[in-house]
Amino acid sequence: MILQQTALFVIINFWSILIHFFNEYLLGIALEHAHQHLLVKLKKKLDFTPLEKLAVAYHHQSGPGSPVTHPASKLVRALLVKYLYDLSLREMEERLYSDMIVRWFVGYTLFDTPPDHCTLERFELWLKKQQHFAIFDEVLKQIRQDFPDDHRVQTGDTYAMCANAARENLVPLMRHTCQNILRAALDAIPVPIEGALRGYDWIALFGILP
Secondary structure (H helix, E strand, O other), X not given: OHHHHHHHHHHHHOHHHHHHHHHHHHHHHHHHOOXXXXXXXXXXXXXXXXXXXXXXXXXXXXXXXXXOOXXXXXXXXXXXXXXXXXXXXXXXXXXXXXXXXXXHHHOOOOOOOOOOHHHHHHHHHHHHHHOOOXXXXXXXXXXXXXXXXOOOOOOOOHHHOOOOOOOOOHHHHHHHHHHHHHHHHHHHOHHHHHHHOOOOOHHHHHOOOO
16 A cells, blocks of 8 residues: 555656656657658758748737647648658648657657647648748758759659749640640641541630641
8 A cells, every 4th residue: 555655656746757758768769760760860950940930920929828739840840741741631640649750750749749630731821821832942942052062853743843934724724735735746647637637626626726
């Protein structure tokens, strides 16, 4: 009975110390076997200060209100993980609950409650409105600073490209795409294509003759 009371006394009075100990112990085991993990390497290399400054205005700095539950510094890290692994908001929420390395990278202990997908969505919408492409641009800037002599061409789809070009609505875009395909086909196999193209109302299809 005395032993039980002593154990209870120790747990109650040293709870925060015990929580910290178990968190550090379990994370230490995980990190010991994760030297090649992308997030472990990224945390050592990436300077998060500029990213945190981009998001500092998300929470009001004065006036009434509840204490901040999930600071912007952690939310911006969570979104970075989401983009790196191409996760949905719900998938990102699940990773925060189930992946020890992700929790560590974002800044939560094993005993913290991470943000849900709604919290992540509100922050992402704010960031897109206030700092559009800011995270991508800052990470790319740091990559260029770390590898100044690496001038290899970056290849990707047009969704991720920044081009000095006018945006098109869907219908004109489809028309121009089809015209380019037809012109390429005419250059490659003119005789069969010319026969196949007879009888169409080209003005109704494309607005102009092909």
